[in-house]
Amino acid sequence: MSSRRNFVKNAGLAGAAAVSLAAPAVHAQAPIRWRMQTYAGAALGQHVIKPAVDAFNKAANGQMVIELSYADQLVPTGELFRAMQRGTIDCVQSDDDSMASPTEVTVFGGYFPFASRYSLDVPVLFNQWGLAEIWEAEYAKVGVKHISAGSWDPCNFATKKPIHSLKDLKGKKIFTFPTAGRFLKQFGVVPVTLPYEDVEVAMQTGELDGVAWSGITEDYTVGWANVTGNFLTNNISGAWIGSFYANMASWNKVPAHLQQLLRLAFDSSHYYRQHWYWGGEAKLRVEGKKMKLTTIPDAEWKTVEAAGRKFWEEIAKESPLKAKIVQILKNYNAAMEKAGPPYRY
Numbered sequence: 001m002s003s004r005r006n007f008v009k010n011a012g013l014a015g016a017a018a019v020s021l022a023a024p025a026v027h028a029q030a031p032i033r034w035r036m037q038t039y040a041g042a043a044l045g046q047h048v049i050k051p052a053v054d055a056f057n058k059a060a061n062g063q064m065v066i067e068l069s070y071a072d073q074l075v076p077t078g079e080l081f082r083a084m085q086r087g088t089i090d091c092v093q094s095d096d097d098s099m100a101s102p103t104e105v106t107v108f109g110g111y112f113p114f115a116s117r118y119s120l121d122v123p124v125l126f127n128q129w130g131l132a133e134i135w136e137a138e139y140a141k142v143g144v145k146h147i148s149a150g151s152w153d154p155c156n157f158a159t160k161k162p163i164h165s166l167k168d169l170k171g172k173k174i175f176t177f178p179t180a181g182r183f184l185k186q187f188g189v190v191p192v193t194l195p196y197e198d199v200e201v202a203m204q205t206g207e208l209d210g211v212a213w214s215g216i217t218e219d220y221t222v223g224w225a226n227v228t229g230n231f232l233t234n235n236i237s238g239a240w241i242g243s244f245y246a247n248m249a250s251w252n253k254v255p256a257h258l259q260q261l262l263r264l265a266f267d268s269s270h271y272y273r274q275h276w277y278w279g280g281e282a283k284l285r286v287e288g289k290k291m292k293l294t295t296i297p298d299a300e301w302k303t304v305e306a307a308g309r310k311f312w313e314e315i316a317k318e319s320p321l322k323a324k325i326v327q328i329l330k331n332y333n334a335a336m337e338k339a340g341p342p343y344r345y
Contacts, residue, residue, distance in 0.1 A: 032064040032254060034090035039077055039098060039242070041196050042070045043222045047276055048152070049093050052269035056261060064258050066091065071196040078193075085143055090250040093269075095242045097177050103138045104321040110177040111155040111237040114308035115329050117336070117344060119239040119274055122151035129332050134325065135243070145251040147263060150270030152240035153277040155180060157232040158219045159210030160203065162294045166304070175199050176212040180236065183311050184212065187304070203227040212236070216291065217280030225290040233285070233295045236304070244269075 038049045045068070053068045075083045080099035083089045092099065096109025108115065116122055126132040126149045139146040157163055159172065170188030174181070181191025189212075194202055200223050202208040211224055215235070219225040244266045251259070285293060296304075316326040336343040 036091035039094040056265035116238040119151040147244040153215035154235040158228040
């Protein structure tokens with residue numbers, strides 16, 4: 001009995017020691033950290049991205065942290081794609097066009113002329129008409145995860161001198177997006193590319209005559225209303241198409257539950273912009289005191305819309321995939337026209 005008791009006692013001690021040796025001390029796992037840069041400057045970023053990032057960081061509960069940077073803080077906007085592809089930046093909020101994405105879909109990002117009439121057109125085109133699958137496939141080819149797309153504000157001119165007709169656009173140096181600038185050249189516009197935060201000073205020095213970058217909400221939010229003073233109510237697009245993207249390797253390292261949380265946070269950003277811009281565009285046209293509203297007559301503006309459809313045909317000839325996307329836009333807009341008010345008037 002004495003021997004058995006000693007055996008059991010010693011075996012228990014040995015077992016405890018073995019367990020102690022086999023199980024290392026448990027330490028809190030360091031959070032996953034992502035570096036993210038948005039196309040937006042700090043003032044605009046308070047609306048279009050910071051609330052979503054703050055909400056994600058809180059909900060992730062220490063498992064993941066997004067470190068947010070604003071326009072041009074880490075790299076110039078035109079280098080965002082390459083930086084993300086290399087992994088220098090893990091995540092980007094931008095449009096395809098201004099970040100110089102080397103994909104077939106790039107020309108359609110930002111403001112593709114007259115692709116949309118209202119902000120709701122963008123999520124419908126992506127989620128119900130097949131654009132989301134096209135974007136995801138194209139970015140997967142270049143090592144980038146396309147997470148989701150959403151709509152921003154329309155594209156209106158804000159200028160120092162009022163615009164009453166197309167001839168008033170001739171010779172105007174305008175800060176705008178690459179594809180929008182390519183389209184507007186035929187009306188005498190001189191597209192200018194500058195760092196986002198330099199635009200206000202460039203307006204004051206005469207380097208710029210105006211911007212075709214946003215709607216009136218953004219003009220007031222970022223200070224451009226102070227240095228322009230005139231707002232053209234005609235727009236060349238009803239909503240900017242922007243997206244969230246991630247370096248594919250960075251995305252794949254994120255556990256599935258945090259990937260889903262990222263999607264939810266970015267969807268909340270899409271939703272916030274939907275009502276912030278929609279309400280702001282109307283309120284500031286009615287109540288804003290800094291900008292005088294002008295309008296090019298409908299008959300004259302119809303020539304710009306016709307030029308937009310011709311531009312679509314030019315783009316469609318560039319590749320089969322571009323032709324496919326243009327056809328989706330045609331079919332969608334035809335359906336909206338057929339549906340009638342409130343979809344199209």
